[in-house]
Amino acid sequence: MKVLHIITGLGIGGAEQQLRLLLRHLPVRSEVVTLTNPGAVADGIVADGVPVVHLGMAGNRDLGALPRLTGIVRRGRYDLVHTHLYRACVYGRIAARLAGVRAVLATEHSLGDSQIEGRPLSAGTRALYRATERLGTSTVAVSPSVARRLETWGVAASRVHVVPNGIERARFDHDENARRMTRKVLGLPEDAFVVGGVGRLVPGKRFDRLVRAVASVPRARLLLVGEGPERERLRALAGECGAAGRVLLAGACEDPPSVTSGGPGLPSLLAAMDAFVSTSPDESFGLAVVEALAAGLPVLYVACPAIDDLPPDAAPGARRIGTSVPELVSALCAVRDARPARLPQPEAARRYDIAHSARQLMSLYEQAVHGIPSPREVRHP
Numbered sequence: 001m002k003v004l005h006i007i008t009g010l011g012i013g014g015a016e017q018q019l020r021l022l023l024r025h026l027p028v029r030s031e032v033v034t035l036t037n038p039g040a041v042a043d044g045i046v047a048d049g050v051p052v053v054h055l056g057m058a059g060n061r062d063l064g065a066l067p068r069l070t071g072i073v074r075r076g077r078y079d080l081v082h083t084h085l086y087r088a089c090v091y092g093r094i095a096a097r098l099a100g101v102r103a104v105l106a107t108e109h110s111l112g113d114s115q116i117e118g119r120p121l122s123a124g125t126r127a128l129y130r131a132t133e134r135l136g137t138s139t140v141a142v143s144p145s146v147a148r149r150l151e152t153w154g155v156a157a158s159r160v161h162v163v164p165n166g167i168e169r170a171r172f173d174h175d176e177n178a179r180r181m182t183r184k185v186l187g188l189p190e191d192a193f194v195v196g197g198v199g200r201l202v203p204g205k206r207f208d209r210l211v212r213a214v215a216s217v218p219r220a221r222l223l224l225v226g227e228g229p230e231r232e233r234l235r236a237l238a239g240e241c242g243a244a245g246r247v248l249l250a251g252a253c254e255d256p257p258s259v260t261s262g263g264p265g266l267p268s269l270l271a272a273m274d275a276f277v278s279t280s281p282d283e284s285f286g287l288a289v290v291e292a293l294a295a296g297l298p299v300l301y302v303a304c305p306a307i308d309d310l311p312p313d314a315a316p317g318a319r320r321i322g323t324s325v326p327e328l329v330s331a332l333c334a335v336r337d338a339r340p341a342r343l344p345q346p347e348a349a350r351r352y353d354i355a356h357s358a359r360q361l362m363s364l365y366e367q368a369v370h371g372i373p374s375p376r377e378v379r380h381p
Helices: 014-025 040-047 065-076 086-099 123-133 144-153 176-186 207-215 231-240 266-271 287-294 325-338 347-351 354-370
Strands: 002-007 029-034 052-054 080-084 103-108 138-141 160-162 193-198 220-225 247-251 275-278 299-301 318-320
Touching (some): 002 014, 002 065, 014 029, 014 287, 029 040, 029 065, 040 052, 080 086, 080 354, 086 103, 086 123, 123 144, 138 354, 193 207, 193 266, 193 287, 207 220, 207 231, 220 266, 231 247, 266 287, 275 287, 287 299, 299 325
Parallel strands (some): 002 029, 002 080, 029 052, 080 103, 103 138, 138 160, 193 220, 193 275, 220 247, 275 299, 299 318
C-alpha cells in the first residue's frame, strides 16, 4: 500500500512529531507533503528514510497551492491520502478528490472545546471543516473527547474512529545515569526539586501560571521544554517574581532525536525532573502528560483527555487540579515534601504504546482501501 501524508507544517510540535513516530511503525510505503515550514521534524522524517516534499504554501488563502498539491497526489498514484492538522485537512481532502484518490483519512489532532490548533473557533472555521470533512472517507480522533466534539459539530458518528496518540514507551524508562548527566549539563543541582513542563510556549498553554507557582515554592526549580512566542514574556515574568535564576527555558526538543539534533533528548529531560505539570486548560489529548507518566513522574494537570478518558486506576501518579496558582503551589509543595520514589510505568503508558496505535490505524487503512471490515473502537468509556 502506498500512502501520502499531508500536514500543515513540520516544525517541532506534538502532531508533527506524532506523525514521525507513526511513520516509523506503519508497514506501508509512505511519502509526506508539508504545506509550510519544513523544519526539524521534516529533517528527522527524511533521516528515517521517508521522502518529504515542501509545497511552499504562502498562507491559508493561497489557492494556487491547490493545483500544485493535486498534481503531486495524481502523479504519486497513491492508494490512500492521510491528512493532518486543519489547513492540510481542508486542502488535502479537496486535492485528493480532484486527483481521483478514493480513500482519504484525516486525523484531528488539535480540537479543543474552544480552540483548534491554539486558535479560537469561529462559525466560519466550523463550516469549512464540516464541508470538507464530507469529502473524505472518515476522520480519526486522537481521543474519545475529540470524537465527542466532532459529533457535536455535526460529523456523523459512523465517520469518526478513535486512534489515540502514542509513545515509544520503552524509551521513557527512568535512567538514573541520564538524570545525573542531564542535571550536570543543564546546571541543575543534584538535590534540587525540579518541576517540569513541556509544550509550545504560547498563551493557551498558560505556562505563566507555572512560572508564578514555582516562584512561590522555596528552592524549587522550573525546567520548561519548548519554544514559542511567549519565551521572552515568561523569562521577564520569572524576573518579576524574583525567580530568574530558578527558571530554565531549555528550548524545543526534537523527539525522537535525529542524528543532527543536539542536547539531551526528551526522556533524559524528563529523567532530570521530580514532578511534571500541565497547566493547559484545553487539550485534545495531552501527550506530554503520558510521556511524563511513562518516565515515572508524579503529574499535576488541568486538562488531559488521555487520562480523563481512562479508568481512575490507569494513572495513579496523575492528579487533576484547578487553574489557580495557589492550588498549584499547594500541590507542588505536597509533592516536594513527599519526594516519592520513581513510579512504575502505569497502565496508561501501556495503553498508549505507538505500536498499538499504528495497528489500529493500519486496520482503518485496509478498510478504506480494500473494504475489509474493521472492529470499531470503543469511543466512550
